[in-house]
Amino acid sequence: MRSISVSKDFSGAKLWLRASVLFFVGFLAFSTIYAVGLEPMVYLHDTFHDIRHSTGFPCH
Numbered sequence: 001m002r003s004i005s006v007s008k009d010f011s012g013a014k015l016w017l018r019a020s021v022l023f024f025v026g027f028l029a030f031s032t033i034y035a036v037g038l039e040p041m042v043y044l045h046d047t048f049h050d051i052r053h054s055t056g057f058p059c060h
Contacts, residue, residue, distance in 0.1 A: 035048065037052060037055070037057035
């Protein structure tokens with residue numbers, strides 16, 4: 001009787017997935033901080049005014 005052994009190595013895929021998720025979360029976090037707290041444009045300032053104060057960013 002013959003037996004066939006198949007081993008799958010997902011370590012490369014897992015590493016790629018973790019790196020992708022980490023990059024996406026970091027990008028989202030920095031984008032949110034920039035949009036809520038650091039954007040100098042007036043219309044965005046007015047849009048995020050209440051959010052800035054509720055998260056502790058000074059804006060004046």
